[in-house]
Amino acid sequence: MLSKTMLSKTKLSKTRLSKTKLSQLDKGLLENSKNRGWVLEPDAKQIMANQGFDVPSFVLTDSIDVARQFLKHSPGPVVAKAVSEKILHKTEFDAVVTGIYDERRLEQEMTRLKTLQGCEQILVEEMVQGLEIIIGAKNDFQFGPVIVLGLGGTSVEIYNDTAIRMAPVTPGDVASMVNSLKAKQLFKGYRKKPGVNMERLTDLLVKFSSLIMDLAENFQSIDLNPVICTKERCVIADARIMLRKGS
Numbered sequence: 001m002l003s004k005t006m007l008s009k010t011k012l013s014k015t016r017l018s019k020t021k022l023s024q025l026d027k028g029l030l031e032n033s034k035n036r037g038w039v040l041e042p043d044a045k046q047i048m049a050n051q052g053f054d055v056p057s058f059v060l061t062d063s064i065d066v067a068r069q070f071l072k073h074s075p076g077p078v079v080a081k082a083v084s085e086k087i088l089h090k091t092e093f094d095a096v097v098t099g100i101y102d103e104r105r106l107e108q109e110m111t112r113l114k115t116l117q118g119c120e121q122i123l124v125e126e127m128v129q130g131l132e133i134i135i136g137a138k139n140d141f142q143f144g145p146v147i148v149l150g151l152g153g154t155s156v157e158i159y160n161d162t163a164i165r166m167a168p169v170t171p172g173d174v175a176s177m178v179n180s181l182k183a184k185q186l187f188k189g190y191r192k193k194p195g196v197n198m199e200r201l202t203d204l205l206v207k208f209s210s211l212i213m214d215l216a217e218n219f220q221s222i223d224l225n226p227v228i229c230t231k232e233r234c235v236i237a238d239a240r241i242m243l244r245k246g247s
Contacts, residue, residue: 022214026050030218030243036085037243042123044239048224051211053204054235058125064110067124068103077101077127079237080109086118088240095119098127128235131186131196132226135205137167137212139220139244145212149177149205151186152226159183168209174202187229196229204234220244 022030026047033039039047045055059070060083071078082095090096093116097109110122134152139145147169150162163177178187178198189195204227212222220242228235 022047022211023050030215030241033241034243037245038088039241039243040083040085041081041239042083044241045236047241048236048239051207053207054200054233055239056125056128056235056237058123060121060123062114062121064107067106067110067122070124071100071103071106074126078106079123079125079127080106080113081123081125082113082116082119083121083123084116084118087116093117100127125237128228128230128233128237130228130230130233130235132237133196133201133229134162134223134225135208135227136224137208137219137222139212139216145209145216147177147205147209147212149174150181151183167212169205171202171206174205177205194231197231197234200232200234201229218243 029039029043029047033043042058042060045058049055056079057074059066061067067080077098078100080097080100081090082093084095087093087095095113095116097113100106100109106124110124113119113122132151132153134148134150136148137145138148143166145167147165147167148162151159159182161182163180165173165177169177175198178184178201181187186193187196187198187201208224212219215222222242223240224236224238225240226237228237
């Protein structure tokens with residue numbers, strides 16, 4: 001349960017918020033996921049991409065030849081992930097492999113991933129490097145949809161450094177959230193490491209908060225973790241949507 005002191009709202013700024021709207025395709029993806037209770041990563045990313053969010057280029061396939069062609073035309077290393085209705089938390093099953101540079105390793109890892117329970121296809125995508133953050137949402141029974149921002153990847157569990165606001169958020173809210181983090185300097189740049197593109201991050205959070213308002217009747221929680229932020233991009237590298245029971 002979230003206490004009232006954990007949530008704050010700034011006055012609505014004069015900045016016009018970007019609006020999102022679920023397409024029939026998005027609604028169909030959600031409908032097809034109801035029995036499972038959560039949305040498979042490729043479908044979750046498709047929903048995010050349909051809203052104009054930046055996601056890695058990827059191919060969903062069971063063919064090693066198709067994956068090889070993707071790697072061949074990729075500007076850098078790729079990531080391979082098992083896609084399975086039986087695997088919700090991929091790290092627990094060693095179902096994610098990063099830093100794949102050559103075809104031999106790609107074939108080895110795809111062969112292994114396909115042996116995991118329920119895995120029929122592999123998500124092969126470009127590997128983006130930068131600051132890993134988490135952007136999340138929860139449908140709180142008392143406050144309704146709330147937004148979470150913090151350090152992402154495994155860091156979110158170690159440092160527990162997050163900021164929470166009620167949705168929808170404004171650009172002013174985003175600045176307040178970043179400044180409330182212990183790790184705020186990482187967002188601005190630290191020890192010769194570049195910070196993040198705050199304009200892109202702000203746009204992502206504002207639009208995401210609008211999306212979860214539109215999804216309020218459907219979702220229980222949403223995790224975009226990690227979102228990889230650089231001076232140029234904020235890329236949703238992983239996405240998980242948990243659906244409300246009976247939605």
